[in-house]
Amino acid sequence: MKVQGVLMRSIWVESDGWSVGVIDQTRLPHAFVKVKLTTADEAGHAIRSMLVRGAPLIGATAAYGVCLAMREDPSDGALEKALTMLRATRPTAVNLHWALDGMRQVLAPLKPELRVASAYRHAAALCDEDVAINRAIGEHALKLFQEAWDKKGRKGRLNVLTHCNAGWLATVDWGTALAPMYLAHDAGLPLHVWVDETRPRNQGAVLTAWELGQHGVPHTVIADNVGGHLMQHGDVDLCIVGTDRTTAHGDVANKIGTYLKALAAKDNGVPFYVALPSPTIDWTIHDGVKEIPIEQREGTELSDVTGRLPSGDIATVRITPPGSPAANYAFDVTPARLVTALITERGVCPATEEGMLSLFPERRAERSAAK
Numbered sequence: 001m002k003v004q005g006v007l008m009r010s011i012w013v014e015s016d017g018w019s020v021g022v023i024d025q026t027r028l029p030h031a032f033v034k035v036k037l038t039t040a041d042e043a044g045h046a047i048r049s050m051l052v053r054g055a056p057l058i059g060a061t062a063a064y065g066v067c068l069a070m071r072e073d074p075s076d077g078a079l080e081k082a083l084t085m086l087r088a089t090r091p092t093a094v095n096l097h098w099a100l101d102g103m104r105q106v107l108a109p110l111k112p113e114l115r116v117a118s119a120y121r122h123a124a125a126l127c128d129e130d131v132a133i134n135r136a137i138g139e140h141a142l143k144l145f146q147e148a149w150d151k152k153g154r155k156g157r158l159n160v161l162t163h164c165n166a167g168w169l170a171t172v173d174w175g176t177a178l179a180p181m182y183l184a185h186d187a188g189l190p191l192h193v194w195v196d197e198t199r200p201r202n203q204g205a206v207l208t209a210w211e212l213g214q215h216g217v218p219h220t221v222i223a224d225n226v227g228g229h230l231m232q233h234g235d236v237d238l239c240i241v242g243t244d245r246t247t248a249h250g251d252v253a254n255k256i257g258t259y260l261k262a263l264a265a266k267d268n269g270v271p272f273y274v275a276l277p278s279p280t281i282d283w284t285i286h287d288g289v290k291e292i293p294i295e296q297r298e299g300t301e302l303s304d305v306t307g308r309l310p311s312g313d314i315a316t317v318r319i320t321p322p323g324s325p326a327a328n329y330a331f332d333v334t335p336a337r338l339v340t341a342l343i344t345e346r347g348v349c350p351a352t353e354e355g356m357l358s359l360f361p362e363r364r365a366e367r368s369a370a371k
């Protein structure tokens, strides 16, 4: 997407041909800072500390982390060490495991001297595939936006609510839930986006608002608890969110608070869509609430807030009383019954096993064997 009019992706290989550039998302929206990753450990730190975040971008960063590891030492031991370290960075996004499994499948059979070049080729292909997947999701979701606009009689504006950041900053480019917003805006559809601030790390207020602002998409930042009220008053025409892991039965793990938004949408008859790239499907599990690992992060992410002072300096302040513990669950699981439809790169389907297999029939045998 464009940043100050310049087209760019969220991750890239630098001009030296081997180091990896990323945007430090912990500095946005007040500073746009690029960081050069030169080792697997730096890639692991970037994921753990959320300089980069978002399921597809986590996968891409991990893939390039393996490239950096192979450049240092292409031995079997170094490969396994890098895979293990990167796999442990964050537990919920399945793209991380999908990307690392893919790198191992490509690299393990090769002679060590062939691994670096192959690793960079595979990581680049993974990134290009992500961009194509997200653009396709955008096209399929755009049709749903246009249907909603027609249903509304093409009056006023189309109000879409989203939670967290599932934009190009969460992927290599385009984003998933935000891809149709860019396409709709560029097509002249009068779109307006309600942007959940998304406590405690405020990915909505900080990242989604920044992305939409850069592209000129009208939007309003709201507190996480406002969405239900807006839906009760007819001010939300549809919801669309991303996902970090979706089960074979359509249960959706996403940023904490997504489940509550889906409940409000169900109660108010508001369509609730999930933008779902296929690498985010975990075909090995079906009960999301029971089987998806939910990341718990440091309580300071909740007790402390970072922002810009009137002086322009960036500061972090404590908002909770000294000694008050904080529990920081980073994701929740929205049961398939609350999901209106899944929007994948192959099209739109119900949040059911049969619905997903209708788009991914090559998975039927695997699913039958699992029963």
Ligand SMILES: CSC[C@H]1O[C@H](OP(=O)(O)O)[C@H](O)[C@@H]1O
Pocket: 053, 054, 055, 056, 163, 164, 165, 166, 167, 170, 171, 175, 176, 177, 203, 241, 242, 243, 244, 254, 255, 256, 330
């Ligand atoms: C397109 S995946 C975006 C997904 O990732 C976010 O989590 P985090 O910022 O903690 O990596 C959030 O769940 C988004 O929906």
